[in-house]
Amino acid sequence: MNYLQRQSLQVCPHPAALDGKITLPGSKSITNRALLLAGLASGDSLLSGALSSDDTKYMAAALRQLGVDVEQTSATEFSVKGNGRLTSSDEPLFLGNAGTATRFLTAAALLIDGETVVDGDEHMRERPISGLTNTLRDIGVSVSDTNGCPPVKVTSNGHFPAQKVLVDGSLSSQYISAILMAAACNDQPVEVEVIDPNMDARGYIDITLAVMRAFGAQVEETAAGKWQVSNTGYQAQTYQVEPDASAATYLWAAERLTKGRIDLGVNPETLTQPDAKAYAVMQQFPDMPAEVNGSQMQDAIPTLAVLAAFNNTPVTFTQIANLRVKECDRIHALATELNKIKPGLASEEHSSLTVHASPDLVGQNLPTEIHTYADHRIAMSFALAGLMIDGITILDPGCVAKTYPAYWQDLTGLGVELV
Ligand SMILES: O=C(O)C1=C[C@@H](OP(=O)(O)O)[C@@H](O)[C@H](O)C1
Ligand SMILES: C=C(OP(=O)(O)O)C(=O)O
Numbered sequence: 001m002n003y004l005q006r007q008s009l010q011v012c013p014h015p016a017a018l019d020g021k022i023t024l025p026g027s028k029s030i031t032n033r034a035l036l037l038a039g040l041a042s043g044d045s046l047l048s049g050a051l052s053s054d055d056t057k058y059m060a061a062a063l064r065q066l067g068v069d070v071e072q073t074s075a076t077e078f079s080v081k082g083n084g085r086l087t088s089s090d091e092p093l094f095l096g097n098a099g100t101a102t103r104f105l106t107a108a109a110l111l112i113d114g115e116t117v118v119d120g121d122e123h124m125r126e127r128p129i130s131g132l133t134n135t136l137r138d139i140g141v142s143v144s145d146t147n148g149c150p151p152v153k154v155t156s157n158g159h160f161p162a163q164k165v166l167v168d169g170s171l172s173s174q175y176i177s178a179i180l181m182a183a184a185c186n187d188q189p190v191e192v193e194v195i196d197p198n199m200d201a202r203g204y205i206d207i208t209l210a211v212m213r214a215f216g217a218q219v220e221e222t223a224a225g226k227w228q229v230s231n232t233g234y235q236a237q238t239y240q241v242e243p244d245a246s247a248a249t250y251l252w253a254a255e256r257l258t259k260g261r262i263d264l265g266v267n268p269e270t271l272t273q274p275d276a277k278a279y280a281v282m283q284q285f286p287d288m289p290a291e292v293n294g295s296q297m298q299d300a301i302p303t304l305a306v307l308a309a310f311n312n313t314p315v316t317f318t319q320i321a322n323l324r325v326k327e328c329d330r331i332h333a334l335a336t337e338l339n340k341i342k343p344g345l346a347s348e349e350h351s352s353l354t355v356h357a358s359p360d361l362v363g364q365n366l367p368t369e370i371h372t373y374a375d376h377r378i379a380m381s382f383a384l385a386g387l388m389i390d391g392i393t394i395l396d397p398g399c400v401a402k403t404y405p406a407y408w409q410d411l412t413g414l415g416v417e418l419v
Contacts, residue, residue: 001412003397003398003408003409003418004397004398004400004401004405004408005398006397006398007395007396008369008393008394008395008396008397009383009393009394009397009408009418009419010386010391010392010393010394010418010419011383011385011386011387011392011393011394011411011416011417011418012386012390012416012417012418012419013363013386013387013388013389013390014258014387014415014416014417015258015362015363015387015388016258016260017258017259017260017261018254018255018258018260018262018387018414018415018416019260019261019262019414019415020262020263020413020414020415021262021263021264021265022251022262022263022264022410022413022414023265024243024244024247024248024251024264024265024266025051025052025053025243025244025247025403025404025405025406026049026050026051026052026076026241026242026243026244027051027241027242027243027244027245027273028051028053028055028056028100028244028246028403029100029204029207029273030207030211030241030242030273031047031050031051031056031059031078031241032055032056032059032098032100032101032104033100033104033177033181033207033208033211033212034047034050034211034214034215034239034241035047035050035056035059035060035063035070035078035080036059036063036104036105036108036181037181037211037212037215037217037234038068038078038080038082038215038234038236038237038239039063039066039068039070039080039082039086040082040084040085040086040108040111040181040185040233040234041080041082041084041215041216041233041234041235041236041237042082042083042084042233042235042236043081043082043235043236044079044080044081044236045079045080045081045082045215045236045237045238045239046073046077046078046079046080046237046238046239047077047078047079047080047239047241048076048077048238048239048240048241049076049240049241049242049243050076050077050078050241051076051241051244051403052072052075052076052405053401053402053403053404053405054096054097054098054401054402054403054405055096055097055098055100055101055402055403056078058094058095058096058098058101059095059098059100059101059104059105060072060078061094062093062094062095062101062105063080063086065089065091065093066086066087066088066089066093066112066116067083067085067086067087068080068081068082068083068086069081069082080236082234082236084233085111085158086108086111086112087112087113088112088113088114088115088116089116092117092118092119092151093105093116093117093118093119094119094120094121095118095119095120095124095150096120096121096124096402097120097121097123097124097127097327097374097402098120098124098402099124099127099172099174099326099327100174102118102120102124102127102129102150103129103132103172103174103175103177103178104174104177104178104181105118106118106129106132106133106136106152106154106178107132107136107175107178107179107181107182108178108181108182109154109156110136110141110154110156110158110159110160110161110182111156111158111159111160111182111185112154112156112158113156113157113158114155114156114158115153115154115155116153116154116155116156117151117152117153118150118151118152118153118154119150119151119152120150120151123327123328123374124149124150125146125149125150125151126149127149127150127325127326127327128148128149128171128172128325129145129148129149129150129152129175130145130148130149131167131168131169131170131171131172131175132167132172132174132175132178132179133145133148133152134168135165135166135167135168135175135179136154138165138166139161139162139165140161140162141154141155141156141161142154142155142156143155159186159187160182160183160185160186160187160190162190163186163188163189163190163191164190164191164193165179165183165190165191165192165193166193166194166195167179167192167193167194167195168194168195168196169194169195169196169199170195170196170199170200171322171325172201172322172325173199173200173201173202173204173205174204176192176194176199176205176208177204177205177207177208179192180192180205180208180209180212180219180227180229181208181212183229184212184217184218184219184229184230184231184232184233184234185231185233185234186229186231187231188231189228189229189230189231190228190229190231191222191226191227191228191229192226192227192229193225193226193227194225194226196225197223197224197225197226198225199225200295200296200298200319200322201274201295201296201298201322202274202296203272203273203274203277203296203297204274206272207272207273209221209227210272212229212234214237214239215234215235215236215237215239216232216233216234216235216237217229217230217232217234218230218232242266242270242271242272242273243264243265243266243271244273244403244404245268245271245273245274245275245276245278245300246273246275246299246300246377246403247403247404247407248264248266248268248271248275248276248279249275249278249279249282249299249300249303249304250303250380250381250383250384250404250407251264251410252264252268252278252279252282252303253282253285253303253304253306253307253381253384254384254387254411254414256282256283256285256307257285257307257310257384257387257388258387260414262414268280274296274297274298274299274300275297275299275300277296277297277300278297278300278303278304281297281304282304282307285307285310285311286310286311286312286359287311287312287313288304288307288308288311288313288315289315290313290314290315290316291315291316291318292304292315292316292317292318293317293318293319294317294318294319294320294323295318295319295320295322298320298322298323298326299326299377301317301320301323301330301334301353302330302334302377302378302380302381303377303380303381303384304317305317305334305338305346305353305355305381306334306338306381306382306384306385307384308355308357309338309341309345309346309355309357309358309361309385310357310358310359310361310362310388311355311357311359312357312359313357314354314355314356314357315354315355315357316352316353316354316355317352317353317354317355318351318352319351319352320351320352320353321350321351323353326375326377327373327374327375327376327377327402328373328374328375328378329373330375330377330378331348331351331352331353332348333371333373333375333378334346334348334353334378334381335347335348335353336371337368337370337371337378337382338355340368340369340370341361341366341368341385341389341392342358342361342366344356345358361385361388361389362388362389363388363389363390364389364390365389365390365391366389366390366391366392367390367391367393368389368391368392368393369393369395370382370385370392370393370394370395371395372394372395372396372397372399374396374399375399376399376400376401376402376403376404378399379394379396379397379399379400379407380400380404380407382394383407383411387416
């Protein structure tokens, strides 16, 4: 059954314990960093445990356009043959709605001699990139964006033009990651500093630094939010990608909701991605705390919010304003769809979301069509509500292909019925 092509899927309730074993997809964040750095390196890299999904396919295709020989050699492996530089493409790079690929390649375009156009689908064209394009402009790069969003055009002579860069990462940490990764290919060391060192999603910067170092870069954090990036370039590697922590959150939540045991083959404490922090919060279910600061585990908030609908007491997720500029306005989408299930179930503020817990929802018949806003995380998280409530239908279930194409199959493998 190809669930990705269905217009809708109804999730049949499965209040009994979900038990089984799932092999998680590889981390999107790490796969797209490793693909880029392998592409910037000279020599043959092999990435294993990698994610094969829309986001990584767009990154791989763009790198091919830029002269890198990238081949997906199995469901979880990419072979990447780089020649130490990217070459200009006559055609725009089309990156769908992959924020990582779009932001990382916009900064990498500095290393390309010529003109590079970075574009995405209609959703990506509404996601801000001006924090990054303004930074590039400040260091003398000729760059244009479209009302602060893609398409972006970068014209460069192939050299990173500055030794000091100040980045505003307040709307997306990906801008900072993008600059850091490109900086190692300068012919001089570069100092990268963020305007606010108490940034959201700091854990993604740590992932960037880890993958950079794995590919031979030398980066030192000289003060909070300030890094000295040496001009090492990158070396080809055999590299193992860790499983995706954000994908794991759906299964951790399914386990808590159904009091089951799903073997994901990985200890949450060993995962380096920010969303692994959500595991500890979920372990407190059905008594999750009244306030959860979401700034350092942003992609896990849809999962936690749907779980919170079944908590014993209300939960407010704070410091999550950036959720408004993800694949959709996730605060609004979560509030709207939770309220469709039961009016008053959620309320939103600019940078927070309160889920007014209602454990009595379990076992009720509440026919509800969940609009998913082309957002994989809205689809995957609301499927969890379908395990507990009769009548939950997920519209456009194919949107999960962005990061977890096997999601529906994996649920059915655990015994969940989808109609
Ligand atoms: O760097 C990354 O891999 C990511 C950073 C986060 O985005 P922002 O930096 O835009 O908050 C996160 O939401 C996204 O899924 C992946
Ligand atoms: C925000 C996300 O993705 P992107 O990499 O497109 O920013 C996400 O996967 O939740």
